[in-house]
Amino acid sequence: MTTITTKDGTRIFYKDWGPRDGQPVIFSHGWPLSADAWDAQMVFFANQGFRTIAHDRRSHGRSDQVWENNNMDQYADDLGELIEQLDLRDVILVGHSTGGGEVTRYVGRHGTARVAKVALIGAVPPLMLKTEANPGGLPIDVFDGIRKGTFDNRSQFFKDLTIPFYGYNREGAAISAGVREEFWRQGMMGGLKGQLDSIRAFSESDFHEDLAKFDIPTLVLHGDDDQIVPIDASARSTVRIVRHAVLKVYEGADHGLTQTHQDRFNADLLDFING
Structure with missing residues (x-):
């Protein structure tokens, strides 16, 4: 396996595909998945001449399962060490869901x-x-429910989560058993402790100050029927903070749009990168 070792001794697994002299595109995955969630994008962009890289967040996938330091600051620092150890420059950072928090x-x-x-x-x-200063967020009960479902019966919870994740509970949805099984497989590769910690990381981390530091072109892409990360409290709020951010909304799209709208997403991301 290809890994780096971070300053605290954690081994982080990563994939590195495409020409080594291509502009690097780093993909950061969502919870509770792994770098495998980006395989189609990695192949697509590598075929376009980019160097594509995706890593398993600590305690997820093939990276070390650690008891401590499963938090957003450490996720960001792990990403930083990956970039520095591979000596990457002029990087395109792409983050989905929790990975968007990591990138931010x-x-x-x-x-x-x-x-x-x-x-x-x-x-x-x-x-x-949801807080007094963030009334559009989700109540803590929602995340407590995710914690309980993950702790009580992680395997069944991950299977059930695929239904709203991919919008399979919407009329006319084309349900893919393979997509559901792959989500479950990736989720079950991770460590329970780290995944439980990550729920707090993705739900309670406040990124307002981080977003205010953005000074480069930024694409904010979201489905307006996202049942996992509602668009109003996320994407539409982000573009009010990030200067010159471009918001692209997929009408009727779900949280897993990188798969359910794969060809459209790949084309839009390529347009943004080349633009």
């Missing part, structure tokens, strides 16, 4: 000296949790 926190903590553009896809910033 990276910019907040490490700046954009090595980054050319950012794409936030169905991403959790600026804040998922």
Whole structure:
């Protein structure tokens, strides 16, 4: 396996596909998945001449399952170490869901000296949790339910989660058993402790200050029928903070649009990168 070792001794697995002299595109996955969630995008963009990289977040996929430091700051620092150890520059950062939070926190903590553009896809910033200052967020009960479902019967919970994740509970949806099984497989590769910690990381991390530091072209892409990360409290709030951000809304699209709308998404992301 291809890994880097972080300063705290954690091994982070990553894939590195395409020409080594191509502009690097780094893909950060959502919860509770792994780098495998980006395979189709990695092949597509590698065939376009880009160097495509995706890593398994700590305690997810093939990376080390650690007891501590499963938090957004550390996720961002792990991404930073990956970029630095591979000596990547002029990077395109693409983050989906929790991965969008990871990418956003990276910019907040490490700046954009090595980054050319950012794409936030169905991403959790600026804040998922409902608070007095964030009335459009989701109540803590929602995330407590995710914690309980994951702890009590993780396998069944992940299977059930695929239904709203991919919009399979909507009329006329074309349900793919293979997509559902692949989501389950990736989720079950991760460690329970790290996945439970990650629920707090993606739901309670406040990214307002991180987003205010964005100074590069940013694509914010979201489905307006996203049942996991509602668009009003996320994408539509993000573009009010990030200067010159471009918001692209997929009408009727779900949270897993990188798969359910794969060809359209790949083309739109390519247009953004080349533009």
